[in-house]
């Protein structure tokens with residue numbers, strides 16, 4: 809299983825060799841497995857690509873941010889962070905507030921928006937989240 813999401817690849821579409829730049833996107837060729845994470849507490853999807861050539865065999869690399877790290881730090885409190893990561897064993901201090909689940913888009917909506925790109929194989933719920 810590959811999980812590159814910022815890279816360039818030489819691929820061929822309509823008999824033309826092209827350079828595909830995936831920035832914040834993963835390859836989702838037909839039958840290829842991938843990982844699409846949500847946030848520290850909203851689960852992760854294991855997916856199988858559908859090989860959609862109109863999207864250059866690509867899909868989202870994650871839920872993606874709803875707001876910048878700076879805005880997240882201004883918007884949310886440590887109490888918000890603790891509430892939103894309830895049930896997940898992880899760091900719960902002011903140094904990780906910018907990673908609060910509320911700073912990311914709703915992963916279920918993001919998945920619903922790309923049913924033509926990937927098929928869901930499994931949804932994982934995290935028990936532990938370690939920030940590198």
Ligand SMILES: Nc1nc2c(ncn2[C@@H]2O[C@H](COP(=O)(O)O)[C@@H](O)[C@H]2O)c(=O)[nH]1
Pocket residue numbers: 845846847848849851852869870871872873907912934937
């Ligand atoms: N399962 C988790 N998903 C996370 C976490 N932090 C962010 N994210 C999601 O992953 C993508 C990609 O993150 P990136 O830092 O590599 O760009 C991001 O869009 C979020 O949706 C996490 O702690 N656990």
Ligand SMILES: [Mn+2]
Pocket residue numbers: 813832
């Ligand atoms: Mn990224």
